[in-house]
Amino acid sequence: MRQKPWVGLLMSSGPMIVMIVFIGLPIVLAVAYSLGDVLGLNRAIAAVAQHQVIVKHGLTLKVYRDLWANAGIRADIGATLWVTVVAVAVVLVIAYAVSLYLRFNHNRLAKVLSAIYLIPLFIPVVIASYALVTFWNAGGFVDALMAHLGSQGFPGLSYTLTGVVIAQVWVNLPFAILMLSSGLTAVPDSLIEASRDVGSTFLRSIVRIVLPLNILPTVIVLTFTGIGILGSFTIPYLMGPTAPQMLGVATTTYYQAFNEPQQAQALAVLTFVLAAGIGVIYVWANVQANRREGIS
Amino acid sequence: MSSKAKPFIPLEEGKRRELMPSLKEIRLASIRRPVSQAIGTLLIVGFLIFIVGPLVVLLTWAFAKEWFYPALIPQAWTWSWWRIVLTTSHLGHSILLSFIFAPVVTTLSALICLPAAYAFARYSFPGRRWFMVSLFAANAFPKMGLYMSMAGLLFAFNLMGTFWGVVIVQLISTLVIMTWIPSAAFRSVPRELEEAARDVGARPWQVFWRVTLPIAWPGILVGLILGFLASLDEAQGTFLVGIPNYITMPVQMYTLVGHYPQQAAAVFAIILTLPSVILLLLVRRYIVGGTLAAGFRIR
Numbered sequence: 001m002r003q004k005p006w007v008g009l010l011m012s013s014g015p016m017i018v019m020i021v022f023i024g025l026p027i028v029l030a031v032a033y034s035l036g037d038v039l040g041l042n043r044a045i046a047a048v049a050q051h052q053v054i055v056k057h058g059l060t061l062k063v064y065r066d067l068w069a070n071a072g073i074r075a076d077i078g079a080t081l082w083v084t085v086v087a088v089a090v091v092l093v094i095a096y097a098v099s100l101y102l103r104f105n106h107n108r109l110a111k112v113l114s115a116i117y118l119i120p121l122f123i124p125v126v127i128a129s130y131a132l133v134t135f136w137n138a139g140g141f142v143d144a145l146m147a148h149l150g151s152q153g154f155p156g157l158s159y160t161l162t163g164v165v166i167a168q169v170w171v172n173l174p175f176a177i178l179m180l181s182s183g184l185t186a187v188p189d190s191l192i193e194a195s196r197d198v199g200s201t202f203l204r205s206i207v208r209i210v211l212p213l214n215i216l217p218t219v220i221v222l223t224f225t226g227i228g229i230l231g232s233f234t235i236p237y238l239m240g241p242t243a244p245q246m247l248g249v250a251t252t253t254y255y256q257a258f259n260e261p262q263q264a265q266a267l268a269v270l271t272f273v274l275a276a277g278i279g280v281i282y283v284w285a286n287v288q289a290n291r292r293e294g295i296s
Numbered sequence: 297m298s299s300k301a302k303p304f305i306p307l308e309e310g311k312r313r314e315l316m317p318s319l320k321e322i323r324l325a326s327i328r329r330p331v332s333q334a335i336g337t338l339l340i341v342g343f344l345i346f347i348v349g350p351l352v353v354l355l356t357w358a359f360a361k362e363w364f365y366p367a368l369i370p371q372a373w374t375w376s377w378w379r380i381v382l383t384t385s386h387l388g389h390s391i392l393l394s395f396i397f398a399p400v401v402t403t404l405s406a407l408i409c410l411p412a413a414y415a416f417a418r419y420s421f422p423g424r425r426w427f428m429v430s431l432f433a434a435n436a437f438p439k440m441g442l443y444m445s446m447a448g449l450l451f452a453f454n455l456m457g458t459f460w461g462v463v464i465v466q467l468i469s470t471l472v473i474m475t476w477i478p479s480a481a482f483r484s485v486p487r488e489l490e491e492a493a494r495d496v497g498a499r500p501w502q503v504f505w506r507v508t509l510p511i512a513w514p515g516i517l518v519g520l521i522l523g524f525l526a527s528l529d530e531a532q533g534t535f536l537v538g539i540p541n542y543i544t545m546p547v548q549m550y551t552l553v554g555h556y557p558q559q560a561a562a563v564f565a566i567i568l569t570l571p572s573v574i575l576l577l578l579v580r581r582y583i584v585g586g587t588l589a590a591g592f593r594i595r
Contacts, residue, residue: 008419014408015471016427022468023434026445030437033445044448098343101336109340116344118584122576123351124529126549127565134357134558135350142349144366170347175588182589220592231438233532238553251440252532261444268441275436283429286594 027272034266035059049261063266075244077270083161083236083246084229087168091225092218094169095176100206102177103184121174129238132167133158159241167235172228176221183217184210216289223282227275247271357562377559381567387548391567394528394545401466401527402520408467409474410516416475417482428476428594435472442468443533450537462542465533470523477522477591481515482508484590514582515590521575522588528571 029041036055038046046052053062067073102114120128135141138156146154157163187210195205211218233248240246245253247267254264357363358377360370381387415421416428443465447456455461485508493503509516531546538544545568552561576583 005419005421008415008421008424011415011419012412012421012424012427015412015431015475018408018467019431019434019471022446022449022464023437023442023471026442026449027434027437029445029448030441041448041452042445044451045444094343097339101340109337112344113340114584116347118576118580119347119351121583122573123569124525124546124549124572126529126531126546126553127354127569128350130549130553130561130565131350131354135353139365141353141368144368147366148368170350173347178583179589179592181584182586185586216593217589224592227436231436233438233440248438248440251438255440255444265441265444268438268444271438272436272441275438276433279433279436283594289593290595 030265031269032059033262034063034269036062045261048259050259052260052262063262064270067263067266067270072243073250073267076247076250079161079244080230080247080271081274083164083168084226087165087172087229088222088226090165090169091172091176092221095173095180095221098173099177099180099184100210102181117177118174120170121178125171125234126238128171129167129235132163132170133239136163136166158239161241161244164236164240164246167239168229168232171235172225176225179217179221180214183214187213216285219281219285223278223285226278230275230278231271354562354565357558358566360559377557377563381560381563386543387564390543390545390548393542394568395571397462397466397534397542397544398524398528401463401470402524404463405467405470405474405523405527406520409471409519410478413475413478413516413519414482416479425594428479431472431475435469439469439532443536446533447536456537457539457541459542462534462538462544465537466527466530469530469533470526473526473591474519474523477519477588478512478516480590480593481512481519481587483595484515485511514579514585515587518579518582518587519591521579525572525575 025041033042033045036053036059038052038054046054053060053066098113098117102110123131133140136156137143137158138154140156140158143154143156146152157166191209191213192205195209196202200208231248232246233252236246236249237252240249247270251264251267251271254260254267356370359373359375361372361374361376363370416424446465450456450461450464455464489507489511490503493507494500498506529546531544531550534542534544535547535550538547545564549561549564549568552564579587582588
């Protein structure tokens with residue numbers, strides 16, 4: 001590292017200033033507003049809002065308590081957590097299957113696979129959601145295909161939470177496979193062969209040798225995919241059911257349809273707290289990895 | 297089993313028999329292998345259909361005149377939806393608008409973030425790692441909540457409904473990409489090379505221009521292109537801040553999904569997707585090569 005820390009500070013100040021003014025400050029305002037503060041820069045948003053909780057002195061958790069008392073919101077939180085956990089699990093399983101296949105096979109199918117898996121990364125999320133809705137909908141292509149194969153009564157997965165999971169998996173797979181693949185490339189062949197030579201089965205050498213060396217990429221996939229899905233809007237908005245909604249959609253509904261920005265902000269803060277919980281795992285894994293490699 | 301020769305270790309008789317595959321096992325393996333291979337192939341084909349299927353169907357819709365359930369291909373074909381979409385003036389206007397915003401946002405973001413990316417990679421200063429993490433943490437706050445509070449701020453600065461208001465809203469979704477990925481690229485430049493250049497008398501800016509930048513370029517390019525696409529695809533914030541003057545392509549897409557015939561939405565979707573596909577194909581080998589993955593490691 002070069003010395004002259006003030007040069008580094010100066011050069012890095014650009015995104016920091018933008019972040020503090022246009023992200024950090026709004027977050028503080030949002031948290032304060034959700035706790036009953038309607039003064040200062042929150043005055044504009046508070047002027048036209050309905051069902052506001054206002055405190056003269058100090059802060060209150062009443063907005064959160066009221067939301068929690070609402071069974072609909074509890075269902076939304078449940079749906080959000082369910083979609084996030086299931087989608088992340090499915091992404092991880094498929095991504096591992098694909099990247100392990102790519103790591104140990106070099107046939108034509110592997111070539112096709114490695115060209116194809118990246119495609120969702122190229123597609124804007126709005127378009128992806130739209131394409132997936134059309135594909136999985138009742139009366140859509142999968143439905144037609146099922147009918148041709150002789151199975152009637154495909155319910156259609158669009159506008160269901162399962163549909164949301166499918167879309168989240170579709171959108172998040174490329175990043176996951178990329179991360180895991182580049183981690184797996186770093187595991188030397190000799191190590192795997194050595195474990196095979198002493199009699200391990202393929203599965204055993206994967207579980208005992210490859211996975212432990214691939215922890216950081218796995219954690220990165222887990223956390224980034226998890227945080228992305230938790231706060232997602234477009235996919236559940238286009239693909240999801242009317243109720244229960246994921247929190248990203250509920251936030252927008254409370255703001256735009258109900259004109260209750262305070263409740264909307266409280267939901268956003270709640271999502272952020274959940275995301276922060278996942279983020280801690282990411283930071284912890286990085287610290288561990290740096291310590292192992294001797295970077296202070 | 298691996299084909300490599302193994303070191304010979306004498307074993308007692310029982311152990312040796314245990315290690316040698318029996319005839320039955322060999323026969324089983326010769327059946328099991330094709331079966332497991334077939335299952336594997338089937339799974340991969342399923343995966344490919346899962347990924348590509350929805351896009352192929354969308355593409356087909358753009359040329360469909362009639363397509364009724366349960367036909368697997370349209371009953372009649374037409375080009376006319378392309379003409380309709382391209383000549384509908386407000387749709388054409390959105391396309392133009394998107395391609396004005398995205399370059400402006402990308403340029404501005406590069407000017408702000410690239411020096412920071414370099415500093416994160418090459419300078420040691422207090423709070424360096426904390427900065428990088430907080431940049432990411434700030435992005436974990438749900439966008440809608442952020443835009444709601446930002447609206448108050450933009451009102452205060454008189455930026456609501458203005459060009460620069462939209463630029464700012466799109467800019468903040470490029471910050472992480474434009475800082476993290478190029479920063480990893482700068483870090484991957486071997487310091488010995490820079491020092492060698494300095495030793496033969498190159499000035500600092502020459503070292504940067506001739507040595508550092510060319511080596512880090514793939515990572516910077518990936519950052520620039522992903523930043524461009526992030527700006528191009530941003531819909532929620534652009535909608536809140538830009539309405540009614542600045543309706544970009546993805547914002548338009550939300551209305552199209554519900555209110556236009558399937559075919560019009562399909563055509564518009566393809567037009568919106570084309571730039572992403574072209575740009576990402578340009579940097580595909582860098583992305584697969586690990587440039588993107590490297591950006592997600594905090595050092």
